[in-house]
Amino acid sequence: MDKRTIKILLVDDEPDILESLGYNLEKEGYRVLKAKNGHIALIIAWESRPQLVILDVMMPEMDDMETCTEIRKIPELENTLIAFLTARGEDYSQIAGFEAGADDYINKPIKPKLFISRIKALLRRYKEVPAINDIISLKEFIIDKSCYVVIKNSTEISLVRKQFELLQFLVSRINKAVTRDEIFTHVWGEDIVAGDRKIDVHIRRIREKLGMHSNKVIKGVGYKFDKG
Numbered sequence: 001m002d003k004r005t006i007k008i009l010l011v012d013d014e015p016d017i018l019e020s021l022g023y024n025l026e027k028e029g030y031r032v033l034k035a036k037n038g039h040i041a042l043i044i045a046w047e048s049r050p051q052l053v054i055l056d057v058m059m060p061e062m063d064d065m066e067t068c069t070e071i072r073k074i075p076e077l078e079n080t081l082i083a084f085l086t087a088r089g090e091d092y093s094q095i096a097g098f099e100a101g102a103d104d105y106i107n108k109p110i111k112p113k114l115f116i117s118r119i120k121a122l123l124r125r126y127k128e129v130p131a132i133n134d135i136i137s138l139k140e141f142i143i144d145k146s147c148y149v150v151i152k153n154s155t156e157i158s159l160v161r162k163q164f165e166l167l168q169f170l171v172s173r174i175n176k177a178v179t180r181d182e183i184f185t186h187v188w189g190e191d192i193v194a195g196d197r198k199i200d201v202h203i204r205r206i207r208e209k210l211g212m213h214s215n216k217v218i219k220g221v222g223y224k225f226d227k228g
Contacts, residue, residue: 003029006123007048010034011041011067012056012085017108021054024112025119038062042070049076051126052119054106057086065100072101081122136171141210143171150210157209162187163202170225177224199223 008030012018015036022032033048035041038055039062045053053071055064062070068082084097084105097105103125106118136143142151148164150157159167165187170178183199203223 004031006052007031007033007050008119009041009045009048009050009053011036011038011054011059013037013059014056017056017085021115024116028116028119030119038064038067038070041067045071045077045080046074050080052081052083052122054083054085055102057084065096068097068100068102079126081126083118083122136168138171138174143168152210159206159209163206163209166199166202167206167225170223174225180223183223 008025010018010021010025010032011034012021013036018034018036022034025032033044033050035044037059041053041055042062044050055067057064059067064084068084071077071080071082081103082101084102085108086105087108094105104118104122106115110118136145143149144151145168148159148161150159150164150167166183169183169186180199188198
């Protein structure tokens with residue numbers, strides 16, 4: 001993930017903590033959101049969909065456990081990572097935190113470099129949820145455009161990049177004939193020299209790997225993917 005697209009929500013009732021941690025995260029290139037209590041954090045989290053939420057353990061109005069539990073109830077935030085920020089010596093149960101839905105905890109005070117290292121390690125666990133329009137379901141096939149994956153009957157099918165892009169392009173125009181020129185432009189690019197034979201080879205490979213014959217040649221026109 002590009003750091004500039006990563007949103008981190010800091011939740012702490014101490015302005016100095018928000019300022020200090022926020023400064024180091026922004027310096028690293030992350031987008032930082034801030035909330036001074038759990039109620040505000042829930043609103044910001046729902047509206048902004050952050051990849052990571054860092055919650056102070058001791059907060060007024062709504063504590064960390066309750067805030068964490070409420071975040072976990074929001075379907076759109078099911079993959080959002082949550083870390084508890086706790087001062088050494090606080091009466092804090094790690095087990096209770098994990099059971100509430102936390103992914104990790106960070107002790108404070110913490111040196112900036114170590115803090116950033118912990119954040120990077122946490123974000124490596126983050127898994128992006130593909131947008132609904134990135135998933136194409138077609139009979140026994142599932143095509144995930146965001147991950148370049150084709151699944152048939154729960155088995156992942158390996159396609160090289162151009163084969164995947166060709167399949168995706170044909171499926172996006174299902175039951176419609178597309179010309180070879182259109183395929184060249186959308187799959188290979190206008191400046192790339194690609195002969196008809198190249199498309200034929202890729203079509204054949206796709207048919208062999210997927211065990212289907214929906215990719216049809218329309219003589220004198222191009223190709224068509226039939227939904228059947």
